[in-house]
Amino acid sequence: MGQAQSAENRNLSREGVAKELANRFAEKCFTPLELYSFKEVFKSLADQEQQVRHLKEDTIARFLEIPDVLGVSPVLFQMVSYIGAFPFLQDAPAVLGLEQMVMVVTIMTDRYRRVLAKASTNRRKLLFKSLAVYDRKLNDKADEAVVEDGNAQKDDKTPVSQHAAGFAVDAPGDDEDELGADDDDELVLAAFDSLDYVNVFKHGDAPSNHGALIPADNWRNLIMLLLLVAPLDAQESLSSYANRVAPDELESLKATADCILASFLGFESSPGIKYSRFNSIIPTLMPHIFDGFTPLFEHFLFSKDLDFHKHKDDDPAAPATLPPELVQPLLQDKASIMNLNVLSQISFFIPGSNLFRKLRLLYSGEEDGFSMGSFETKVFNWRAPTILLVSGTRLLERDHRTTGSESAFFTTLPAKRFPSGSQVEEETLTFGVYLNQPWKHTHRECFGDEETILFQLQPVHDVFRASAFNKDYASFIKPSSSSPIGGISVGCPPPPQSQAYRRSSTIALGPVSLVLDSSFEYGCFTHNYMSHGGAFQGSVARKFDFQERFEISSLEVWGCGGDEEAKHQAERWAWEAREAEARRRINLGTGDIEADRALLEMAGLIGGNRSGGSMM
Incomplete structure (x- = not known):
């Protein structure tokens, strides 16, 4: 690709500047071997038309x-065609030649930071623009569907919107430009600054951003892809996860994507997502959603013709990687809530390096029994972070239905002041909590730290x-006797222990909190957004x-x-089992009274002011 031009002979044409930036990216962001492999991959994939070599949509999707x-290939090609025009985004869509693909791979793998060190580390605005369309009709539909946040509630139906291709720009409406009329992209400015061209191109003819939004269907399809690529490792083939898109698994993938999509669509009839909502939701609800793009697009940096794991005398037909049966599965245990799609969903806000191939099922109510005793036995010895998941069916409080244990549960809660998330009966709700500290009994203070995360997975990701x-x-x-109301609570103050006359039969609910009763039959999640205070912050989506x-x-x-954590837990369980067996085997009826007394004194059961009773 050659070296960048000298400062004295710089070409101020767009083609020259783009080539110079591509050269800089290639030299600083790729190793020599990666750059060689990249050129070989491009050469093997490119089509040639009128002496121009470029990549087509089906070629990229197949590779x-x-x-x-x-159905995400057109959406992905729209993204890369836009990013390929960097830094002159007004020229998008770009023909994806060698220099343009350098831009794509560098930005999609986050390697641009090695060159654009002064730029904001966030490429969120650029990714939004690459997915957005500028269609006045769609934007008008979105404006008509807007309702006050206080009344915005969503049922279980998936929003239906019209698919719209990108880059077809209608005349802008009179609405305020959410991206800002004078809001230059920080990455673009950083790129010009790195080449000392910032004053020349800073106020270029950037396209209007009026009415920009991502069509809901496009975003939903991309979310499905992001769920699929979330666990990818370097050089790992996406085809190894082909079972996740099999007919019997595809519906689960779609359902998970719908829950995530619901975070962005605050109202059912919205045809798409505007930048203000995209920009507020991504950092808090799913900061790692685009992490899977890095290993996916790094495939362009590894030529299949170069395999340094093989030796000269190896059988050419031998597989280069381990067979599937020898590869450690992403999720070792099976359960009713957690599956690969839910695991990918959680990896959007907890780094996947802490999750994939590292989770162990400690407790399952269906297998171990719905009791606090079983929970304690199975969970308390784990000395590393844990994730609690609870799923159930919404209860709508009605006098003629609230009887028995359900009625008893309602009596422990304060009078209901807030409506349900929706009025859909028998809708499945799934909540969870990530705890960075081990579980323990609560006496005067709660446990957990600033890394604790309360979340909802279904029907809305939050x-x-x-x-x-x-x-x-x-x-x-x-x-x-000191705490008549037990259970697990997240975000609630512990009940007072010292003053018995203040004991209450009502749970003190936190502003943003989750409560499970002691029998693990019922739960309650509260979101008091107007309180502006509590152990957990309110939702940015609702x-x-x-x-x-x-x-x-x-x-x-x-x-x-x-x-290591599993070994420690097993050793703790074994120690407790030995202690329990030793206590059962103690025989104080040997007839040697002095020996028995000495044993009890050593155990601290008698001596001092404790007589221990008669030994006879």
Whole structure:
């Protein structure tokens, strides 16, 4: 690709500047071997028309092994055609030649930071623009569908919108430009600055951003792809996950994508997502959503003709990688809530390096019993982070239905002041909490730290980060005379222990909180957005008050860690089993009273002011 031009002979044409930036990216962001492999891959894939070599949509989709069933290839090609025009985005869509693909791979793999060190580390605006269309009709539909956030609630139906291709720009409307009329892209300015061209091109003829939005169908299809590529490792083939798009698994993938899409569509009839919502939701609810693009587009940097793992005398027909049966699965255990799609969904806000191939099922209510005792036995010895998942069916409080244990649960809650998330009966709700500290009994203070995360997975993806307002992160309380109401709570203050006359039969719900009763039959999630205070922050996607009461159907706890944590837990279990057996084998009826007394004194059971009773 040659060296960048000298400062004295710089070509101020767009083609010259783009080539100079591509050269700089190639030299600084790729190793010599990666650059050689990249050229070989491009050469093997490119079509030639009128002496111009370039990549087509179906070529890129086939090379990256994008499943046809997702219908995402046109969306992905729109993205790369836009990014390929960098830094002159007004020229998009670009013909994807060698220099343009350097831009694409550098930006999609986040390697641009090695050159654009002064730029903001966030490429969110650029990715939004690459997915957006500028269609006045779609934008008018979105404006007509806007409702006040306090009334914005969503049922279980997936928004239906008209598919729209990108880059067809209608006349802009009179609405305020959400991206900002004078808002230059920070990455573009950083690119010009790195070449000392910032003053020349800073105020170029950038396209109007009026009415820019991502069509809901396009975003949904891309979310499905992002769920699929989330666990990818370097040089790992996407085809190895072909079973995740099989007919019997595809519906689960679509359902998970719908829950994530619901975070962006605050109202059912919206045809797309505007930048203001995209920009507010991504950093909090799914900061790692685009991480899977890095290993996916790094495939362009590894030529299949170059395999340094093989030796000269190896059988050419021998497989270069381990057979599938020898590869450690992404999820070792099976359960009713957690599956590969839910795992990918969680990796959007918890780094996948802490999740994939590292989760162990510690407790399952369906297998171990819905009791706090079983929970304690299975979970308390895990000395690493854990993820609790609870799923159930929404309860709508009605006098003629609230009888028995359901009625008893309602009596422990304060009077309901907020509506349910929706009025859909028997809708499945799934909540969870990530705890960075081991579980323990709660006495005066809750446990957990600023890394604790409360979240919802279904029917709307939402994440509630820990705040500094208070530290009532999590509690585990068994019912007793001092604490008549036990259970697990997240975001609620522990009940007072010292003053019996203040004991209440009502749970003190936190502003943003999750409560499970001691029998693990019922749960309650509260989101008091207007309170502006609590152990967890309010939702950035749903800025209104609501409360979900539900009957628990599944409860699981997963341990985050590897073999070392599992070994420690097994050793702890073995020690407790030996101690229990030793206590059962103590025989104080040997007739040697002095020996028995000495044994009890050593155990601290007698001596001092404790007589221990008669030994006879």
